[in-house]
Amino acid sequence: MKDTPLSNCERQFLLKAVEEKKRVDGRQTYDYRNIKITFGTEYGCCIVDLGKTRILAQVSCELVPPKDSRPTEGILFFNLELSPMASPAFELGRQSELLVKLNRQLERCLRNSKCIDTESLCVISGEKVWQIRVDVHVLNHDGNLMDAASIAAIAALSHFRRPEVAIQGRDITVFTPEERDPIPLSIYHMPICVSFAFFQQGTYLLVDPCEREERVMDGLLVIAMNKHREICSIQSSGGIMLLKEQVLRCSKIASVKVSEITELINKALDNDKRARKEGGKFGFAESMPKERITALKKDEAPVEMTDVQDTANEIISRTEAQPDIVKVPSPVVPAPGTGQVGEGLLNTWGLEEEEDEEEEQHEKEEMSTGEVMVLSDSEEDDVVILNPDANKPKRLEGGSKKGVEAPKKQKTSH
Amino acid sequence: MAAGFKTAEPLEYHRSFLKENCRPDGRELGEFRATTLNIGSINTADGSALVKIGNTTVICGIKAELAAPTVDAPESGYIVPNVDLPPLCSSRFRPGPPGEKAQAASQFVADVIESSDVIQKKDLCIEKGKLCWVLYCDIMCLDYDGNLLDACIIALLAALKNAQLPEVTINKETDLAEVDFQKKNRLKINRHPTASSFSVFDDSVIIVDPTAEEEGLSTALMTVVTDEEDRLCMLHKPGGSSLSGEKLQDCINRAVMRNREVSKLIDKVMESVKAKK
Amino acid sequence: MEVELCPILRSFGSEQNVLSRPDGSASFVQGDTSVLAGVYGPAEVKVSKEIYDRATLEVVIQPKVGLPSVRERAREQCIRETCEAALLSTLHPRSSLTLILQVVHDDGSLLACYLNAACMALIDAGLPMSSLFCGITCAINTEGQIITDPSVQQEKESRALLTFAIDSVERKVMMSSTKGSFSVKELQQCIAVSQKASEEIFQFYRDSVKRRYSKIM
Numbered sequence: 001m002k003d004t005p006l007s008n009c010e011r012q013f014l015l016k017a018v019e020e021k022k023r024v025d026g027r028q029t030y031d032y033r034n035i036k037i038t039f040g041t042e043y044g045c046c047i048v049d050l051g052k053t054r055i056l057a058q059v060s061c062e063l064v065p066p067k068d069s070r071p072t073e074g075i076l077f078f079n080l081e082l083s084p085m086a087s088p089a090f091e092l093g094r095q096s097e098l099l100v101k102l103n104r105q106l107e108r109c110l111r112n113s114k115c116i117d118t119e120s121l122c123v124i125s126g127e128k129v130w131q132i133r134v135d136v137h138v139l140n141h142d143g144n145l146m147d148a149a150s151i152a153a154i155a156a157l158s159h160f161r162r163p164e165v166a167i168q169g170r171d172i173t174v175f176t177p178e179e180r181d182p183i184p185l186s187i188y189h190m191p192i193c194v195s196f197a198f199f200q201q202g203t204y205l206l207v208d209p210c211e212r213e214e215r216v217m218d219g220l221l222v223i224a225m226n227k228h229r230e231i232c233s234i235q236s237s238g239g240i241m242l243l244k245e246q247v248l249r250c251s252k253i254a255s256v257k258v259s260e261i262t263e264l265i266n267k268a269l270d271n272d273k274r275a276r277k278e279g280g281k282f283g284f285a286e287s288m289p290k291e292r293i294t295a296l297k298k299d300e301a302p303v304e305m306t307d308v309q310d311t312a313n314e315i316i317s318r319t320e321a322q323p324d325i326v327k328v329p330s331p332v333v334p335a336p337g338t339g340q341v342g343e344g345l346l347n348t349w350g351l352e353e354e355e356d357e358e359e360e361q362h363e364k365e366e367m368s369t370g371e372v373m374v375l376s377d378s379e380e381d382d383v384v385i386l387n388p389d390a391n392k393p394k395r396l397e398g399g400s401k402k403g404v405e406a407p408k409k410q411k412t413s414h
Numbered sequence: 415m416a417a418g419f420k421t422a423e424p425l426e427y428h429r430s431f432l433k434e435n436c437r438p439d440g441r442e443l444g445e446f447r448a449t450t451l452n453i454g455s456i457n458t459a460d461g462s463a464l465v466k467i468g469n470t471t472v473i474c475g476i477k478a479e480l481a482a483p484t485v486d487a488p489e490s491g492y493i494v495p496n497v498d499l500p501p502l503c504s505s506r507f508r509p510g511p512p513g514e515k516a517q518a519a520s521q522f523v524a525d526v527i528e529s530s531d532v533i534q535k536k537d538l539c540i541e542k543g544k545l546c547w548v549l550y551c552d553i554m555c556l557d558y559d560g561n562l563l564d565a566c567i568i569a570l571l572a573a574l575k576n577a578q579l580p581e582v583t584i585n586k587e588t589d590l591a592e593v594d595f596q597k598k599n600r601l602k603i604n605r606h607p608t609a610s611s612f613s614v615f616d617d618s619v620i621i622v623d624p625t626a627e628e629e630g631l632s633t634a635l636m637t638v639v640t641d642e643e644d645r646l647c648m649l650h651k652p653g654g655s656s657l658s659g660e661k662l663q664d665c666i667n668r669a670v671m672r673n674r675e676v677s678k679l680i681d682k683v684m685e686s687v688k689a690k691k
Numbered sequence: 692m693e694v695e696l697c698p699i700l701r702s703f704g705s706e707q708n709v710l711s712r713p714d715g716s717a718s719f720v721q722g723d724t725s726v727l728a729g730v731y732g733p734a735e736v737k738v739s740k741e742i743y744d745r746a747t748l749e750v751v752i753q754p755k756v757g758l759p760s761v762r763e764r765a766r767e768q769c770i771r772e773t774c775e776a777a778l779l780s781t782l783h784p785r786s787s788l789t790l791i792l793q794v795v796h797d798d799g800s801l802l803a804c805y806l807n808a809a810c811m812a813l814i815d816a817g818l819p820m821s822s823l824f825c826g827i828t829c830a831i832n833t834e835g836q837i838i839t840d841p842s843v844q845q846e847k848e849s850r851a852l853l854t855f856a857i858d859s860v861e862r863k864v865m866m867s868s869t870k871g872s873f874s875v876k877e878l879q880q881c882i883a884v885s886q887k888a889s890e891e892i893f894q895f896y897r898d899s900v901k902r903r904y905s906k907i908m
Contacts, residue, residue, distance in 0.1 A: 040725075040795065041723050041796060045795075045796060052710075054709075054710060056755075056793070056795060058755045058756055063485075081753070083793060084789065085713055085716075085727070085729035085791040088731055092751055135755060135757070139710060140710040140712050140713075142711055293903055294709075294903050295704065295706035296704060296898060297702065297703075297704030298704060298891075299702045300701055300702045301700055302699045302700075303698050303700060303888045309880065311883045312876060312879035312883050313876070315659045315663050316875060316876060318660060331675075331682050338452040339450070339451045339680075339682050339683035340448060340449065340450045341449050341676075341678070514764055514768055517761045517764040517765065518764060518765045521762055521765035529851075529871045530872055531872070605872075633776070641872065645873065645874050646869070646875060646878055647871075647872045648869050648870075649869045651867040651868075652765075652768050652769040652773075652866060653768075653769055653772025653775065653776055653856070654773075654775075656858045656861065656863030656865040657863055658861070659879060659882050659883070662878075663879065666875055
């Protein structure tokens with residue numbers, strides 16, 4: 001499927017609006033869209049809505065042998081996927097440039113910044129460590145995938161709890177969540193990406209570009225920062241040239257935004273923890289808005305079962321098998337290891353011209369002789385089944401046009 | 415002239431036969447094609463079977479290997495089925511990674527093995543947590559003329575019955591497995607599942623054992639797997655036009671009868687091999 | 692064998708038009724199982740995949756963790772054939788319809804939830820259909836009781852799991868996928884139970900669509 005291309009007048013409209021410091025959705029230049037974070041029932045599942053962009057992140061863990069170069073550290077694995085749902089341009093199985101770029105940026109932001117303590121993931125040094133796998137799915141693409149993906153990933157990692165293990169010598173017992181409470185990962189800091197879109201060779205900038213703005217921008221600057229004002233990674237793409245003051249200005253804006261977003265994530269985590277402790281309902285089912293006109297919810301309801309038994313019995317009795325077809329056709333065994341049943345359509349490997357009854361009689365006669373059996377007398381084909389023990393090759397059907405008297409030697413299925 | 419009509423209007427051609435309650439190849443609506451079974455033809459495999467239902471030809475080979483059991487099931491071995499539809503069997507399959515039909519068939523066979531409990535996985539375990547048998551069942555279609563799933567299940571069951579595994583013991587001192595190729599045991603088969611496929615034409619007529627042409631023109635396909643106690647192991651109807659409860663019941667009754675036919679065939683063939691020995 | 696029947700349907704809810712990019716989208720929640728569906732179409736189709744007299748329907752199921760496996764392909768085939776039977780695809784020849792399903796959380800009866808989300812997304816996209824369909828999962832536990840809409844715990848303890856797709860016109864069975872072994876009587880009972888349960892779900896579809904367009908009509 002192809003994405004609809006951007007028309008020239010739309011492009012000019014957007015660029016003109018940027019020059020006048022106006023945005024299509026009414027935001028200011030430094031405003032972020034509304035961020036909504038919801039967690040699921042299982043630990044480590046998180047959906048982030050950045051305006052209309054929606055991203056799902058899931059964290060899972062597994063015990064694996066560690067890498068040879070780092071026997072005492074756990075493994076972090078990131079996988080970002082652009083679901084075909086997100087945009088008609090995303091196709092399944094295609095490694096597009098955007099996908100590679102987002103994956104690399106996410107890895108740099110979360111793995112190289114060492115925000116997660118991998119040493120604590122080691123169980124038995126050199127033999128078994130935890131592998132933490134983060135799968136990020138992009139569900140709706142309305143711009144600024146990088147920011148939303150980083151928020152989703154770090155929120156999911158903070159929400160995740162891994163099972164507790166007990167080590168006795170070389171044996172490892174993994175406890176289920178019912179036996180012992182799972183423990184959270186140790187996270188040092190939360191790096192969050194902030195994206196800046198540049199227009200007109202760096203003259204104008206916008207924070208958190210939406211999809212239309214991303215299409216007409218000249219270049220993108222992504223700064224990953226945590227709330228302690230430490231820069232974790234900077235990436236500039238698009239080939240625009242920026243001045244030192246511009247980059248410093250962006251980093252100042254980024255630090256303000258990052259502290260706001262980090263507070264939002266922590267608040268969401270606290271709400272979720274409180275809901276779980278008090279036994280209230282949590283998860284995606286609860287977070288569905290009830291007051292919207294497009295949403296509807298129905299409570300648990302029993303299914304009416306008044307005459308189900310009778311209906312079922314009636315159907316069975318009505319369609320009882322006819323008793324006169326009790327006799328099951330008996331199979332024919334022309335040779336040890338081969339059998340045939342049924343008189344329906346015979347196969348076309350040999351062009352049979354004789355009647356079926358003749359063949360069957362032949363088979364019954366020759367069953368006891370053992371060595372060579374001719375299944376059909378037709379001139380066209382030469383159906384021969386040889387005794388497998390005599391180590392002669394088997395040949396099921398011939399196809400020769402001329403009549404053949406002696407069996408031809410041919411290798412069969414191997 | 416009939417050939418011309420068949421190419422131009424295949425659906426009308428088939429409909430005109432169905433009106434007379436028969437099919438273009440002369441069968442009744444509820445008649446299966448001639449089923450031929452041949453076992454033990456592959457010497458390099460631990461068990462093998464070749465099945466022909468009409469023209470559809472399917473061969474199954476079983477290889478047993480030793481492996482460590484998975485962490486969550488330390489007392490069971492496992493069975494890994496794989497259905498392959500090479501470009502040899504029909505022009506509709508292209509070379510390359512397995513297409514959807516092959517993958518769906520593999521999943522179907524795996525589900526039948528699990529649902530019908532054809533082999534108790536615990537029987538495949540040699541030493542708890544350390545060693546178990548893994549049975550790789552490779553099913554390959556050599557000629558595709560409709561009704562692939564039935565043939566796969568018959569081939570699989572016959573090959574499992576034919577398979578012989580060498581005896582394996584664990585040497586207590588060296589902690590290694592010792593394989594004794596002289597002593598061979600057959601697998602213990604719990605249940606004998608058999609599949610019967612049906613196709614629905616025009617939402618009303620149900621025919622049994624469709625050929626490839628009939629499959630292409632049908633509005634729905636269905637496969638019923640029963641075992642020897644007349645219990646259903648699987649009712650596989652991947653979409654298509656809807657069927658009422660009564661029609662389903664008719665199909666199930668036919669499937670039960672087919673089960674008896676096929677069990678007799680397999681038993682007789684197995685006996686003939688044993689008698690020779 | 693006397694079977695005690697006391698099945699319930701978990702609380703379910705759905706939201707339409709959840710995503711802005713797809714032509715139709717819906718999220719369906721059954722208990723804790725949550726599925727998101729998006730539909731694109733009718734759109735341009737690749738020449739290799741085009742069919743001259745009908746629309747080409749493609750179904751993509753995305754698991755949450757890892758790459759799609761053989762199990763997803765088998766499910767895709769089930770859902771695709773069900774949708775093809777319900778859609779009037781001859782109205783859009785040489786075009787493509789793509790249905791994408793993403794599982795958000797799996798707490799049992801996943802295939803049924805896929806079907807329900809798919810149907811709601813197709814309604815939201817406004818594609819012409821000859822009938823609606825809904826999915827119901829029944830589990831038969833070791834005592835022979837029939838449980839509808841089982842959770843993951845109930846599914847693990849059951850000895851058979853049956854999923855049916857029921858159509859809205861005549862309440863007949865469009866699709867069936869089963870696991871485990873069961874008797875013929877149990878099968879017919881499950882079908883009858885599913886038909887009864889489907890009434891609830893079809894009424895729910897009706898209510899959601901009525902509510903959605905209540906301000907317009």
